[in-house]
Amino acid sequence: MFDLSLTEEQNALKDVLHDIAQRELRPAARAVEAEGDIGPALRKLLWETGVVAPVPEDLGGPGTVDAVTAVIAAEELAWGDPAIAWGVFAGGAVAILVSLLGTREQQRRLLDPFVEGPGNGSVALAEPSGAATSWMTTTITAAGGSSSLSGTKSLVPDPNPVEACLCVARDGDVLRVVEFDPDLVRVEREGKLGLEGVPTATVVFEEMPVESGTVLDGYDDPRVAEAAVDRCRLLTAAVNVGAARAAAEYAATYATERHAFGRPIGAFQAVSFTVADMAMRADSARLLVWQAASAIDSGNHDSHLTRRACAHAAEAAVANGNDAVQLLGGAGYVFDHPVEKWYRDAQTLAAVDSFDVAGDAASEEVFA
Amino acid sequence: MIEFTPSPLARQIQEFAHAFAKDSLRPIARQMDESGQVPEDVLKTLAQLGMGGRAAIPKELGGDEEAGERTSERNLISMIGAEELAWGDAGVVLNIPGPGLAGPAIESAGTPDQIERFLGRFTTDEIRYGAMAITEPQAGSDVSAIETRAVRDGNEWVLKGRKVFCTNGAKADIVVVLATIDRELGRAGHKLFVVEKGTPGFSVGKIEKKMGLRASETAELILDDVRVPMANLLGGEAALDPKGGGFRGTMKTFDATRPGVAALAVGIGRAAFEYARDWSRSELSIATPPARRAAVAALLARCERELAAARLLTWRAAWMADQRIPNTTEASMAKAYGPMVARRACEAAIRIMGGEGYSKEHLVEKWFRDVKVYDIFEGTGQIQRVVISRKILGKLDTAQAA
Numbered sequence: 001m002f003d004l005s006l007t008e009e010q011n012a013l014k015d016v017l018h019d020i021a022q023r024e025l026r027p028a029a030r031a032v033e034a035e036g037d038i039g040p041a042l043r044k045l046l047w048e049t050g051v052v053a054p055v056p057e058d059l060g061g062p063g064t065v066d067a068v069t070a071v072i073a074a075e076e077l078a079w080g081d082p083a084i085a086w087g088v089f090a091g092g093a094v095a096i097l098v099s100l101l102g103t104r105e106q107q108r109r110l111l112d113p114f115v116e117g118p119g120n121g122s123v124a125l126a127e128p129s130g131a132a133t134s135w136m137t138t139t140i141t142a143a144g145g146s147s148s149l150s151g152t153k154s155l156v157p158d159p160n161p162v163e164a165c166l167c168v169a170r171d172g173d174v175l176r177v178v179e180f181d182p183d184l185v186r187v188e189r190e191g192k193l194g195l196e197g198v199p200t201a202t203v204v205f206e207e208m209p210v211e212s213g214t215v216l217d218g219y220d221d222p223r224v225a226e227a228a229v230d231r232c233r234l235l236t237a238a239v240n241v242g243a244a245r246a247a248a249e250y251a252a253t254y255a256t257e258r259h260a261f262g263r264p265i266g267a268f269q270a271v272s273f274t275v276a277d278m279a280m281r282a283d284s285a286r287l288l289v290w291q292a293a294s295a296i297d298s299g300n301h302d303s304h305l306t307r308r309a310c311a312h313a314a315e316a317a318v319a320n321g322n323d324a325v326q327l328l329g330g331a332g333y334v335f336d337h338p339v340e341k342w343y344r345d346a347q348t349l350a351a352v353d354s355f356d357v358a359g360d361a362a363s364e365e366v367f368a
Numbered sequence: 369m370i371e372f373t374p375s376p377l378a379r380q381i382q383e384f385a386h387a388f389a390k391d392s393l394r395p396i397a398r399q400m401d402e403s404g405q406v407p408e409d410v411l412k413t414l415a416q417l418g419m420g421g422r423a424a425i426p427k428e429l430g431g432d433e434e435a436g437e438r439t440s441e442r443n444l445i446s447m448i449g450a451e452e453l454a455w456g457d458a459g460v461v462l463n464i465p466g467p468g469l470a471g472p473a474i475e476s477a478g479t480p481d482q483i484e485r486f487l488g489r490f491t492t493d494e495i496r497y498g499a500m501a502i503t504e505p506q507a508g509s510d511v512s513a514i515e516t517r518a519v520r521d522g523n524e525w526v527l528k529g530r531k532v533f534c535t536n537g538a539k540a541d542i543v544v545v546l547a548t549i550d551r552e553l554g555r556a557g558h559k560l561f562v563v564e565k566g567t568p569g570f571s572v573g574k575i576e577k578k579m580g581l582r583a584s585e586t587a588e589l590i591l592d593d594v595r596v597p598m599a600n601l602l603g604g605e606a607a608l609d610p611k612g613g614g615f616r617g618t619m620k621t622f623d624a625t626r627p628g629v630a631a632l633a634v635g636i637g638r639a640a641f642e643y644a645r646d647w648s649r650s651e652l653s654i655a656t657p658p659a660r661r662a663a664v665a666a667l668l669a670r671c672e673r674e675l676a677a678a679r680l681l682t683w684r685a686a687w688m689a690d691q692r693i694p695n696t697t698e699a700s701m702a703k704a705y706g707p708m709v710a711r712r713a714c715e716a717a718i719r720i721m722g723g724e725g726y727s728k729e730h731l732v733e734k735w736f737r738d739v740k741v742y743d744i745f746e747g748t749g750q751i752q753r754v755v756i757s758r759k760i761l762g763k764l765d766t767a768q769a770a
Binding site (some may be wrong): 001002003004005006007010068115255256263265266267269273275276277279280283284285287290291294295298300308311312333343355 | 369370371372373374375378441444494669670672674675676677678680681683687689698701704706750752753754756757759760761762764765
């Protein structure tokens, strides 16, 4: 039965994370951006919440997190700072993929760093032309008795000082998740528009040999792998929802405080209507993200739901980023306020998970 | 716990409404649009379904009339039913026998006795209508600008004024009329009066010719010293308390009706999206330039996701109403967003189909005409944004303006 109420646990978690977002992430955001590093203290603090790199209890971790709870968590942290939130979730996605797809041996070997502390993980998922899995060009090819991995990945959390690196690739009709060694691939550090607090790289795989035991294969049904990858994609969508909501709220507050022509600018409908549109974008994106996540939790995973949630959330974050900067005017354009950063962060994520070029257009199945 | 799948009961009703829309409404949609009439047998079926505003459970599904009232998802089920019926034909939905917009108005502003007296007549399977008369030629979005007056004369009220754009106004048995008892009082002077058909001085003016929704009657009503008894003032004597009254009752009505209007728009938009998608599947071939295919795919996918988002906004508002959580903001969000994206879907469908899109050979041109008014009636998209932004920003001091 249709229900939008959070469980008690979800509400409690949301409160805790909101508090962290407000007290820790907002104030740290500009420093993280300038340093190009989230830093060990923040990483540890976020790891301790148990949601960013969840390891199952029987492997010594705090337990797995369902997809709905994960997107609620990601939105809340992203409200504090989209870059920090995206950074920790993009790395922590290793734990999600290995927990869901790895064999027992792979789980023990790869999850250890995430049990001991905020392990550094890297998942190569997005591609230069988009994250839509149906368009994925990174592929595993078998020749003779061995197979190899070729393709290019974008926005890969810097795989250099990292304990576990995974690459999502297409193998015929199915998705596979493969371990890779950063020394065997070309790693090009990215200087980029936004998400500057998270060092990332473009990673080029040129017939990298796929050794036995490095493909996560602790599952039978290929749909399990698709659902696991979609969980990771939905975390990015949830980060966009958090960014969209943050921008909407920030601009609304500003509209009540800033005066022009003798009244708060929010008293002008050109401003107040924009505030209403921003709230609608954030809310509608959240509902689509929850719907896709809820489908995964109830065993009815559908990639189409993920794709449209990602597209809608990316669009909401970019549009709200623009509107927030616009409503703040010159103040929005400078570093005194966070909105220009959120706008750049959103547009960076949209580059590889965009709503039009890579999102809607990839949904060609709507008529094909 | 978060869950997006509607209950088995809701899904059953959805299937039932969809089958009816597909088999009984869609095939005669063009004919109803041209004649402006809904066939008697269709109206009888609709009346029997008891879908007139109260979302009762169809008897065919083993429910009784009250089951819809008892279920904890009454509002959600109306959203689902509304979308399906509008998918079949939007014009016919406004012809569903029942109290129409007068229903929620009487329910929210009337005394128990008035609810029984005015709405009791709608429990039968007869084809009867109610209507709501708010808008006046000089007062649309600004409801407070109405000029229709109600003057007390002993135990009666005497109403004088002109109301326009009343859905089913000419054929309604009862019309709820918003009038002012004292213009000096502003909104506090607004009261709702029930006027029965045939009351002396109460007459029908022009029947509008419209861009769309042509199967639905839109009437002008003229009140020329219409005398109604004291007991027809909704809320009774208590309504004369300046704190209560018509304006607030009118606004409460909107909380209940706006998500439903949005759901109807989503149904029209979905009809257009699905039609254009199916047309593209059969008409676009391998020989179609790849850029055109990609453009069409992206346009269709955008429509699909926006409609999905709009549907969830209507479901959220309805779910909140079912949970008795105040939903003014969310109802307005559904109403602002749904008709906007539904209109875009209809426009896209026409453009995707090109010359066939505007042709009367297909229904998409009709859906395009029908959907536009959903961003206007029950509060324009602009008014919804006023409501939403006031909730977010609070009441801002505008008095300092020069």
